[in-house]
Amino acid sequence: MLIRSPADILPSEITAPDVYRARRRFIAQAGGLALATALPAGHAHAALGPLVASPLSTAEGQTSRKAVTTYNNFYELGTDKSDPAENTHRLKPAPWQLRIEGLVNKPRTFGIEEILKLAPLEERIYRMRCVEGWSMVIPWVGIPLATLLKQADPQGSAKYVEFVSHYDKTTMTRGVLDWPYTEGLRLDEARHPLTLLAVGLYGDVLPVQNGAPVRLVVPWKYGFKSGKSIVAIRLLEKQPVTAWMKAGPSEYGFYSNVNPDVDHPRWSQATERRIGEFTKRKTLMYNGYADQVAAMYSGMDLRRFF
Amino acid sequence: MTPSSPQLSAIKSALFLVCLIPAFLLWRGFELDTLGANPIETITRSLGEWTLRFLLITLTVTPLRKYTGWHWLIRLRRMLGLFTFAYGVSHLLTYVWLDQFFDWEAIARDIIKRPFITVGFAALMLMLPLAVTSSNYAIRKLGGRRWQSLHRAIYPIAILGCVHFWWLVKKDVTWPLVYTVITVALLGIRAWWREQERRKQLAGGYLPKPKFEGKVIKIFAK
Numbered sequence: 001m002l003i004r005s006p007a008d009i010l011p012s013e014i015t016a017p018d019v020y021r022a023r024r025r026f027i028a029q030a031g032g033l034a035l036a037t038a039l040p041a042g043h044a045h046a047a048l049g050p051l052v053a054s055p056l057s058t059a060e061g062q063t064s065r066k067a068v069t070t071y072n073n074f075y076e077l078g079t080d081k082s083d084p085a086e087n088t089h090r091l092k093p094a095p096w097q098l099r100i101e102g103l104v105n106k107p108r109t110f111g112i113e114e115i116l117k118l119a120p121l122e123e124r125i126y127r128m129r130c131v132e133g134w135s136m137v138i139p140w141v142g143i144p145l146a147t148l149l150k151q152a153d154p155q156g157s158a159k160y161v162e163f164v165s166h167y168d169k170t171t172m173t174r175g176v177l178d179w180p181y182t183e184g185l186r187l188d189e190a191r192h193p194l195t196l197l198a199v200g201l202y203g204d205v206l207p208v209q210n211g212a213p214v215r216l217v218v219p220w221k222y223g224f225k226s227g228k229s230i231v232a233i234r235l236l237e238k239q240p241v242t243a244w245m246k247a248g249p250s251e252y253g254f255y256s257n258v259n260p261d262v263d264h265p266r267w268s269q270a271t272e273r274r275i276g277e278f279t280k281r282k283t284l285m286y287n288g289y290a291d292q293v294a295a296m297y298s299g300m301d302l303r304r305f306f
Numbered sequence: 307m308t309p310s311s312p313q314l315s316a317i318k319s320a321l322f323l324v325c326l327i328p329a330f331l332l333w334r335g336f337e338l339d340t341l342g343a344n345p346i347e348t349i350t351r352s353l354g355e356w357t358l359r360f361l362l363i364t365l366t367v368t369p370l371r372k373y374t375g376w377h378w379l380i381r382l383r384r385m386l387g388l389f390t391f392a393y394g395v396s397h398l399l400t401y402v403w404l405d406q407f408f409d410w411e412a413i414a415r416d417i418i419k420r421p422f423i424t425v426g427f428a429a430l431m432l433m434l435p436l437a438v439t440s441s442n443y444a445i446r447k448l449g450g451r452r453w454q455s456l457h458r459a460i461y462p463i464a465i466l467g468c469v470h471f472w473w474l475v476k477k478d479v480t481w482p483l484v485y486t487v488i489t490v491a492l493l494g495i496r497a498w499w500r501e502q503e504r505r506k507q508l509a510g511g512y513l514p515k516p517k518f519e520g521k522v523i524k525i526f527a528k
Contacts (some may be wrong), residue, residue, distance in 0.1 A: 064343075071343030081479035082342060132476070144501055160511060176478050247477055266473065268412065275343050279407050 001258040017038050040291045048121055048141050048200040050106060056194060057125035058288075063136035065202050073130065073165055076165070076172040076181065084209035090171040090263040093212035102235040103158035106151070112213045116153070116199060119143040123203070124196050124217070129258045129287045135272045139199030140217050146191040148233070154187065158235035161190040163216055163227040177243050183227040184240040184254060185218065186296075194219055194292055197263045253306035257297065260285035262306050308378050321382055325389045328356045346404045353397040354426075358467045358485055360390035365464060384408070384419045384440050387460075422473035428480040429466035432459050461496075464489045481514040 013162045074084035077091065099109040121141050129135045149161075167180035189195065196217040199206055206212040211228025218225050224244055234240075244252035251265055260283040271280040286293050297305075332349055335341045341348040364386040371379045374431060406413050418425045436457055438444070445453045468489050472482040 067343035081344070134347070170491070235332075263419070266420055268416060270412070273344070273346065278346075278404075280405075286338070 008041065008240075012033045022108075040255075047201060047203055048205060048263075051123040051141055051203065052120045054122045054124045056292075057123065057139075058127060058137060058291075059155075060125075060127065060137045061276050062125065062139055068136060068138055068201065069207050069209060071275065073132075073223065074209055074211065075176055076167060076179070077209065078173060079176060088208035088225055091166065091168075091208050091212065093206075093208060093229070095211045096231075098214060098230060098233065100148070100152040100233045100235075102162075103155040103237060104152040105155060106153045106233050108152060110148070110151075112199070115143070115148065115197070115214060117206075119147045121200070122196075124198075126194075126196075126217060126219040126257075127225075127287050127289075128217075128219065128223055129272060131224055131252075131256070131264060131269075131281065133267060133272050134275055135283075136275050139202055139205065140198040140199035141206075142196040142217065144193060145195045145197045145216065146193070148197055149191060149235075151237075154235050156269070157237050159187055160239050161185050161187055162232075162234040162236055162240040163230050164232040164234065165211075165227050166229040166231045178246050180231075181227060181243045182240065183216070183225055183242050185225070186239075187235070187241040188296055189218070189293075192296070193291060220258060220286040220293045222258060224252070227258050255302075255305050257302070257306075259285060259302055259306070260282060261285075262303055312377060314381060318382065318385065321385060325360070325385070329393075330353070348402070350397065350400040350405055353393055353400055353470070355481075357390060357393040357397050358471060360386060360393055361460070361464055361467060362488050363483070364390055365460065365489075369492065369495055384524065388437060391433050398427075398430055406456050407409060416424065421524065422470055426470035429463050429470060432463050432466070436460065436463075448462055461493055464493065 070085045071081045072084040073081065077084040078088040093263060094112070095110050096112040098112070098115065099107070101107045121143065123139055123141055125137060125139045127135060128138050129235070159186060163183045163185075165181040165183075169179070172179070185195070196219075198211075198215050198217045199213060201207065201210055206215065211226075212228075214230055215228040216226045239254055242252070242254065245254060245257075258269075262271050269283055272283045273280050331339075332352055335350065336345055338433060339345070364383060365378050367383045367386065371377055402408060406416075417427050418424070436459060439448060439453065439456060446458065468482065468486045471485060472479060475482055
């Protein structure tokens with residue numbers, strides 16, 4: 001006769017693997033998004049509500065959150081599209097400070113929590129067109145960059161704005177580009193109502209791989225113009241030389257407006273693949289934002305100023 | 307060690323199945339939706355990389371044979387070469403079908419205007435006569451010597467393949483560099499053998515004994 005001795009641990013006391021994995025995931029996310037602690041109480045789960053809807057949003061079908069958060073170009077965290085989502089530990093999004101300097105009357109440093117309080121957070125659903133020929137529709141959360149710039153009171157001589165991304169050589173990719181990553185806009189482009197300082201995505205705090213905790217979104221330009229994880233905004237008199245311009249002056253211009261008629265030297269820009277779709281679609285001038293932005297470039301030779 | 311005829315047949319069958327694994331994994335990944343957010347790009351790039359890998363494996367046969375003395379290895383070379391071609395054709399097909407969706411005008415423009423596509427297309431076109439003349443019949447018809455010099459086109463094809471990869475990459479050239487180093491090593495070793503032969507010839511004043519020539523013909527002829 002078999003006499004069973006009672007087990008040391010009752011089966012009912014063992015946590016099911018999917019439960020403890022979910023728990024671990026939650027803890028990891030909470031740690032990674034320590035930014036949540038800077039948010040008002042009640043938002044600790046990293047959601048950024050309530051959000052103001054924007055008339056600038058597109059009604060097009062949104063790209064899945066999974067695709068938006070696993071298919072990224074963020075070379076500091078790795079050069080493969082899947083790398084950034086796997087290397088989120090390489091960037092600590094909190095605490096975070098963003099300084100505005102250069103030709104401004106009130107240079108100052110903002111903590112991320114101050115930026116969140118500058119203006120009501122808006123949801124902006126924008127098309128995003130990558131220079132590599134693919135596109136997405138992303139529901140960003142943020143405030144107009146113009147709101148932040150106003151705080152620093154740019155001087156009359158300021159004509160350009162440079163954006164500097166965070167770089168830490170002890171944890172991030174070395175080589176490939178001349179770090180830190182820098183991008184730039186003309187001041188009127190930076191002040192354009194479409195230009196967004198994004199702090200979130202799909203209603204939640206910005207994931208690390210998408211440029212946490214604060215990034216730029218310039219929807220009528222190729223994606224690389226929208227710098228991620230920004231630590232400094234510098235107002236300048238002369239046009240800055242951006243990281244990609246240094247890497248390939250003939251391939252990446254300062255303007256980099258989406259333009260189906262001006263090809264990248266190595267590939268056509270006439271069409272794009274919307275992530276999740278099978279066939280390609282035609283690329284639109286200024287990524288479909290011509291009505292809002294074309295006036296800024298009237299009279300310019302767009303082949304020369306590509 | 308030389309495998310017996312049935313053993314060699316078994317080795318060939320096994321190799322055939324092994325060569326199909328990358329294609330099978332891609333197909334399965336597509337079915338299970340595990341190829342990431344842009345599966346078409348993943349398939350196209352992966353088939354392209356496998357083309358280059360098979361090409362380099364094919365080029366490894368001769369040095370391996372020379373240094374190990376396993377002359378039977380050469381009997382696997384044709385299959386490896388044909389797999390290189392098959393992966394190359396699939397790579398082109400994914401571009402024509404999945405990427406451009408039979409937009410012939412856009413494809414023609416790409417081949418003419420985009421240097422990296424021009425080079426890749428040229429490499430595949432150069433592979434075509436090699437694939438066509440891979441049968442025993444073609445070898446007999448051409449004669450070993452002519453067949454061999456035609457098939458030396460694989461060297462420029464390998465270089466074009468590396469250039470194609472190099473020009474496609476936006477900035478991080480780590481992998482193109484790895485493939486280029488291997489290609490240079492595999493071609494370099496052949497140049498070095500040739501130089502050795504030439505020196506021997508000069509020093510000894512005798513005609514070099516054709517080491518492989520007879521064998522190459524014998525191996526392929528039934």
